[in-house]
Amino acid sequence: MTLLEARDVRVEFASRGRRARAVDGVNLAVGEGEIVALVGESGCGKTTLARTLLGLERPTSGSVHYGGVPLAYSSRALRAHRREVQLVLQDPTGSLNPRHTVYEAVAEGPRIHRLPGEGDLVASALSRAGLRPPERFFDRHPHELSGGQRQRVVIAGALALEPRVLVADEPVASLDASVRGEILALLLRLRAELGLSALVVTHDLGLAWNIADRVAVMYLGRIVESGPVERILTSPSHPYTQALLSVLPESRSPVVLGGEPPDPTRIPAGCRFHPRCQVLASGAAAEAGVDGLCASGELPVLPSSAGSQVACHHAEARSARHEAEPETERL
């Protein structure tokens, strides 16, 4: 069952007199007990989409639904929403106040929401986050903790409100290789023990492979491919997903895309990836007769369904041909 959902969400910002379409038409659903990874390069709109799902950003158009009900933006409704959907921040050092003890950091949420039994909530959140026995950590300050322990405190702070969904923005990017696996294992355990859902925002495909059920690949404000992790990460259909996978260290033939992360104030016409697309550049799109479409044919906004889907003229033409001539294609 769908718990948290973005429906045709657009988020625009004014940027130096121009309109930045940071999120430009996205459908995305996180089911109960499901872990979804949102991947894509820096600046593609991942954090903006995540903030919108948390109610921290109001969509320019489209809507956010929780449990099937559209999110209202009164302060009371938002407060209720944030108890259910909790944010885990990118950088544990930056998101903890150096003068607060671990207890105070974790008790902040329960205090804001005036929940009874604060001490028990803090203790159980800390031990769920793997800081055991919790009492031993109550009086410590962030500087007395390792990077991994600080990230656990941040996660405990989110757990203290007993939410049903965690939205984690690059939860391990600032952590060392050795603690990274521990924090990811914790997210899996929380799902197993509490049935927690999670949306994990990252540019790390290994992380998606490690913990996510489903992956959505974002490019310049749109989701260009999504589906089950096993499927998308082992046989990607979108040229952008293919390129992302090809630059992993163990890959043999990297497709290093040139240029810089694209600009949301100048989204190209047609397929927004076309100025950098290696399939178009190699002539493969022309061979399939779709190069004209690449440059000017609008692509639909993908629905939020759970199956594999891709927004690419070339992939579409190939699968159409595949259906028409299954025999020859399989040879």
Place this chain on the structure above:
Amino acid sequence: MTLLELRDLAVTYRGETGDVPAVRGVSLGLEAGEALGVAGESGSGKSTLAMSLLRLLPRNASVSGEILLDGEDVLTMSWGRLRAVRWASASLVFQGAQHALNPVRRIGDQIAEPLRVHGMATGAEARRRVTELLEQVGLPAWRARGYPHELSGGQRQRVMIAMALACSPRLIVADEPTTALDVMIQAQVLSLIRSLIAEHGIGLIMISHDLSVLASTCDRLAVMYAGRVVESGPSREVFTGGRHPYSRALAEAFPTVGDPASRMAPKGLGGDPPDPAHLPTGCSFHPRCPVSLVSCASEPVELRVAGDGTGAPHTAACVHVSEESR
């Protein structure tokens, strides 16, 4: 001659609250045209090692051992000689270097700075060299007139690499050159570094906590733990067949996408990194080691031969690596 050779290098930071031994006896060698990766978690002494190579450490650091650059000891050089060596023979790309550029100076002037200091080029000649360097790192010549804030993180890192290349050094030390960058930009910077080494026969020391990135870029790997090298050898062997339990834990931390063994099974290493001011006795890794023996808590272990003895040297500092088993 070996381009760079470290012999028993040790660095200790002297502090009011006691001494911090950050690097504790490291011996390594690097040939021209070779790339060596140095891996290890935060605090293991990687940056201290890098800074010591050009004597860039703060004053409270005391250094011992030998750092032979083309046979000449950096530690005993005169200041004049050291100035000549910096940039011209060896240069450093710092950790977090994207923030190290001067915000109010034009990019071209900053790249030309080492040329000017070393009297290698001025005026039109320097400008030509800057254009050439920008081209080498894949930036258009007009960027020379721009300022750092106009660049993305990846572009700034390229400018730092252009600066490091300015005086055609024979050794480049790059400390976490891609850690803050996103995957595609990281791939751009890494392929740039790889092609520069191949084309110019530069020796490279690259530092990172991501073993998979190092393995894909470097010929050899050295894994550091608590200020020591605990394993060193050919990249492939250390990355896929590490003999030290810590190397294995680092390698497993980054899964291979598509590998069924790591699907829904993230792997980490329990426990906390050691505090260099209070190091565990015996093998420093023993409190976190999944295969430690009783003796590990009291008996230190030196590097031992770990390869099959036929190929390039491979060593690891663990009791489970016995000389006979090779």
